[in-house]
Amino acid sequence: MITVERYRAPCSVSRELYDRACRVMPGGNTRHSIALAPYPIYARSGSGCRITDVEGEQRVDFLNNYTSLILGHANPGVTEAVQCRAVMGTAFTMPTPEEIELAELIASRVGYVEQIRFCNSGSEAVMMAIKAARAFTGRPKIAKFEGAYHGVYDYAEVSEGPTPDTWGEADAPASITEPGTPPSVAKDVVILPWNRPDACRKLIAQHKDELAALLVDPMPLGIGMITPRPGFLSMLRAEAARHGILVIADEVLNFRLAYHGAAHACGIEPDLGTFGKIIGGGFPVGAVGGKRRIMSVFDHTGPLKVHHGGTFNANPVTLVAGLETMRQMRPDAFDRLNRLGEYVRDQLRRLFCDLQRPAQVCGSGSMFLVHLTADELTDFRSLRGFSRTNPIYSDLCHQMLAYGFVLSPRGIFGCLSTPMTEAELDGLVDALGRALRNLS
Ligand SMILES: Cc1ncc(COP(=O)(O)O)c(C=O)c1O
Numbered sequence: 001m002i003t004v005e006r007y008r009a010p011c012s013v014s015r016e017l018y019d020r021a022c023r024v025m026p027g028g029n030t031r032h033s034i035a036l037a038p039y040p041i042y043a044r045s046g047s048g049c050r051i052t053d054v055e056g057e058q059r060v061d062f063l064n065n066y067t068s069l070i071l072g073h074a075n076p077g078v079t080e081a082v083q084c085r086a087v088m089g090t091a092f093t094m095p096t097p098e099e100i101e102l103a104e105l106i107a108s109r110v111g112y113v114e115q116i117r118f119c120n121s122g123s124e125a126v127m128m129a130i131k132a133a134r135a136f137t138g139r140p141k142i143a144k145f146e147g148a149y150h151g152v153y154d155y156a157e158v159s160e161g162p163t164p165d166t167w168g169e170a171d172a173p174a175s176i177t178e179p180g181t182p183p184s185v186a187k188d189v190v191i192l193p194w195n196r197p198d199a200c201r202k203l204i205a206q207h208k209d210e211l212a213a214l215l216v217d218p219m220p221l222g223i224g225m226i227t228p229r230p231g232f233l234s235m236l237r238a239e240a241a242r243h244g245i246l247v248i249a250d251e252v253l254n255f256r257l258a259y260h261g262a263a264h265a266c267g268i269e270p271d272l273g274t275f276g277k278i279i280g281g282g283f284p285v286g287a288v289g290g291k292r293r294i295m296s297v298f299d300h301t302g303p304l305k306v307h308h309g310g311t312f313n314a315n316p317v318t319l320v321a322g323l324e325t326m327r328q329m330r331p332d333a334f335d336r337l338n339r340l341g342e343y344v345r346d347q348l349r350r351l352f353c354d355l356q357r358p359a360q361v362c363g364s365g366s367m368f369l370v371h372l373t374a375d376e377l378t379d380f381r382s383l384r385g386f387s388r389t390n391p392i393y394s395d396l397c398h399q400m401l402a403y404g405f406v407l408s409p410r411g412i413f414g415c416l417s418t419p420m421t422e423a424e425l426d427g428l429v430d431a432l433g434r435a436l437r438n439l440s
Helices: 013-024 076-086 097-109 122-137 183-188 197-206 232-242 292-298 316-328 331-355 391-403 422-439
Strands: 043-047 050-053 058-061 115-119 141-145 189-192 211-216 246-250 272-276 286-290 360-362 367-371 412-415
Touching: 058 422, 076 316, 097 115, 097 286, 097 316, 115 122, 115 292, 122 141, 122 211, 122 246, 122 272, 122 286, 122 292, 183 189, 189 197, 197 232, 211 232, 232 246, 286 292, 331 360, 331 367, 331 422, 391 422
Parallel strands: 141 189, 141 211, 211 246, 246 272
Antiparallel strands: 043 050, 050 058, 115 286, 272 286, 360 367, 367 412
């Protein structure tokens, strides 16, 4: 029986490592999204869909470095590509052919991507897309959805997790900046309410002459993966086009939804898109791509409008890992993974029905997110009380760790990787059933 007691014991290796970490890192951590109370489990290695921790315990990984490892850990093809590349040198003050190959691959799959540029994270990709939109349109503002997460760029972070005391009117949400961001940033970010078409139309029209871009993730995790209402995304696309506002689709997380990407799967044609996670095959990556006429703002051979530096942009190790990953992710691989996603969502629905526990299973493709409520979920505000901060989720997360499964502590969220089969999914659902019964 795998236990969490061992990792929580006073003499546990994770505890010792965390004590050391706290001496040299604030909070003992360099990434808030993986913090876990009382301290994290330290990983030693990963193989396929399993992670082995520093105590030697093995668990099935349903987080996959927050969705980025679509092939699971240490995929043999990716490992070989990285090893071959590493012995040839890892970074140069020169471009490498691999940069062109990954650019060609993404452009061949994503209809609206005629040109692309690489960076090192999804946050950077979002920042570059916003800068490109401002430079192209000559306008200062962006619009984004309340609750949606797009990384850590000042403007993209606005109203990422507002609270009822400050969030303002439902039809005209307040712009709330994060600590450390100048309050002046708020005036250049228009916050839109998810799934409220009339309010969105009005807000867009109100700021139309100043809006450079509308930033939208078609299946936003921060908004509980609540499906956009029929016609909502196409309405946004049409309103943006009418007012000369660019649509930026944030595909950093949801590019794993389908072979042609999330925007295509959700039926919209954006002007720009941001990418990350799976296209780096497990290495740091980001990319911004879109129509040639817009991407030309980065073209140093013309009247350059946006400077784009970055010592490690398009580093060849990331690129070969990304190329190998994307080549393995042929349409049939996406289809199989998405069928497994459908299967696990169905099994979860069945479980909550059997337990007679109110729940809604959201998510799409190879991801699932369960909300423990029967209330109608429409937007970020409707999630209150069932959101990331609910202690029930960290309790469930710890129980699931004890049963041998890695899930998010901020919601019953998980994603699949290609080494998984129905056996791992059945195991997950069975363990979650036991954990939920323990709760009640
Ligand atoms: C939709 C979305 N956009 C942007 C980002 C930021 O990407 P990164 O963590 O690589 O900076 C994330 C990260 O989870 C994301 O989910």
